Amino acid sequence: MPEAAAMSVSSPAEISWLRARLTGSLALPGEPGYDLAAPFNVAVQIAPAAVVAAANADDVAETVRFANENGLRVLPQRTGHGAVATNLDDVLLVHTTRLDELKIDPVGKRARVGAGVIWRQVLDAAAPHGLAPLVGSAPGVGVVGFLTGGGVGPLVRTYGLASDTVLAFEVVTGDGRLLRVTPDEHADLFWGLRGGKNTLGVVTAVEIALLNLTTVHGGAIYFNGTDASGVLHMWREWSQALPEHANTSIALLQLPPLPGVPEPLAGRFTVAVRFTSIAEADECNALLAPMRAVATPLIDTIGALPYAAIGAVHADPVDPMPVLETSGLLDELTPEAIDTLLRVAGPDAGSPQIIVELRLLGGALAREPEHTSAFCHRDAAFTLLVIGVPMIPGVPEHNAAVQAAMGPYLTGNEFPNFGAAIGEARMARVYDENTRTWLSALAERHDPKGVLRVGQTVRT
Ligand SMILES: Cc1cc2nc3c(=O)[nH]c(=O)nc-3n(C[C@H](O)[C@H](O)[C@H](O)COP(=O)(O)OP(=O)(O)OC[C@H]3O[C@@H](n4cnc5c(N)ncnc54)[C@H](O)[C@@H]3O)c2cc1C
Structure with missing residues (x-):
């Protein structure tokens, strides 16, 4: 093994040494394979020292040990949906594809999933068995990135957080050990990996419980932007009485006229009321009646939906695009909060954002799971998401203006997966003080050299 002191990622000899140890590949800037790191969020420039396309868990462990010996850091990435802008000059990016x-x-109703798998693949593989994983709104998101951030999906009120369905992780810790982590083995890591993003390790595989679920009642009702005020105020009242089998979000949309965007929604201001439920159609239709009656829908897609097509409910973008996303949480949604949101982001506000969304939480999410985790703020009542294209003039400023206007109604906290960002202030919003202290202490123990101190990680 080369001398640690002489190591530098720019040294061809040492890089050749690591390359030779890998079953997968390593690419330096300009080499084939380096572009693998181009993230889904193309607004974020990713320029690591090298990109390691790990072919197995040993490749990940080898890379982490190499980083330990050479004063480098390691960042895992799959799709780049949650990519954040930061200096990666001394970072080996481990791509998990x-x-x-x-x-x-x-029979066991479970799945074993490599860290390179996206939810769409798990949905498709589980569906023929009448089984389903708890996924997020966009099936193109990576399984592990989603789960390490908690995982708040379109059935979160009914079944809770996706990370509470995790049975086991296989993970390479910052000191280069490959561990199996369950509620009984390395229970501290089992707690911290569910919510702590990549603070405690690079996950190489995960085992999750699957649900008996083939069909939901789901979709969205789209209204004209001119009806926004009535629709939002009705949604506020209506959503508060929803039983746990039902889930909803509402989005102020300004979708560009691109292929795939339905004509009635393209290039105009619309409002989408999303709905998912595991109840029978009659019960859902009775529940939905007041929402359907509030104005004349442009499109109403709510009906029986194969669970494998759950992505249709939010209809999130599937192709890489530039995104600026910020988030917040609310403990309650008052009429004043709705009026404020309309004033700053409604149809007459001149908003340049593509999506401004409120998601109803509560139900099973709010209950403590069997095994506690590092995911905080389970008791929040709503999420707020503001999503735009950062290079469109005025978008960043307007995003900040929405956050400022909504400030009095926000708790000051955030969920790890929404509005990905780094830094101490962000971590203080995502985790309570106790959780930060524990995550940091665990990171210190399992990663004494701070190899994983990059991205959305908690270290003091
Ligand atoms: C269109 C869209 C819709 C979304 N909808 C939802 C939603 O409904 N609910 C929700 O909770 N989130 C949602 N998200 C957020 C998404 O879950 C996070 O951005 C998640 O981190 C993406 O994971 P990824 O692996 O695809 O992305 P990446 O950018 O590749 O990874 C993001 C982060 O996840 C962690 N991570 C990834 N791989 C590993 C690994 N192997 N080991 C350890 N840590 C790892 C790291 O912190 C990494 O920086 C959405 C995002 C988008 C863009």
Whole structure:
């Protein structure tokens, strides 16, 4: 092994040494394979020292140990949906796309999923067995990135957080050990990996419980922007009485006239009321009646929906795009908060944002799971998301203006997966003080050299 002191990522000899140890590949800037790191969020420039396309867990461990010996850092990435802008000059980016193991155990109702797998693949593999994973609004998101951030999906009120369905992780800790982590083995890591993003390790595989679920009642009702005030105020009242089997969000949309965007929604201001439920159609239709009656819908897609098509409910973008996203949480949604949101982001506000969304929380999410985790703020009542294209003039400023206007109604906290960002202030919003202290202490123990101190991590 080369001398640690002489190591530098720019040294061809040492890089050749690591390359030779890998089953997968390593690419320096300009080499084939380096572009693998181009993130889904193309507004974020990713320029690591090298990109390691790990072919197995040993490649990940080898890379982490190399980083330990050479004063480098390691950042895992799959899709780049949650990419954040930061200096990666001394960072080996471990790309997980080749960790593509995916096994469904129909009898045990569980799945073993490599860190390179995205939710769409798990949905498709589980569906023929009548089984389903708890996914987020966009099936193109990576399984592990979603789960390490908690995972708040379109059925969160009914079944809770996706990370509460995790049975086991396989993870390379910052000191280069490959561990199996369950509620009984390395229980401290099991707590911290569910919510702590990449603070405690690079996950190489995960095992999750699957639900008996094939169909939901779901979709969205789209209204004209001119009806926004009535629709939002009605949604506020209506959503407060929803039973746990039902989930909803509301989005102020300004979708560009691009292929795939339905004509009635393209290039104009609309409002989408999203709905998912596991109840029968009659019960759902009765529940939905007041929302359907509040104005004349442009489109109403709510009906029986194969769970594997759950992505249709939010209809999030599937192709890489530039995104500026900020988030917040609310403990309650008052009429004044709705009026404020309309004033700053409604149809007459001149808002340049593509999506401004409120998501109803509560239900199963708010209950403590069997095994506690590092995911905080379970008791929040709503999320607020503001999403725009940062290079469109005025978008960043307007985003800040929405956050400022909504400030009096926000708790000051955030969920790890929404509005990805780094830094101490962000971590103080995502985790309470106790959780930060524990995550940081665990990181110190499992990663004494701070190899994983990059991205959305908690270290004091
Ligand atoms: C269109 C869209 C819709 C979304 N909808 C939802 C939603 O409904 N609910 C929700 O909770 N989130 C949602 N998200 C957020 C998403 O879950 C996070 O951005 C998540 O981190 C994406 O994971 P990724 O692996 O795809 O992205 P990446 O950018 O590749 O990874 C993001 C982060 O996840 C962590 N991570 C990734 N891989 C590993 C690993 N192997 N080991 C340890 N840590 C790892 C790291 O912190 C990494 O920086 C959405 C995002 C988008 C863009």
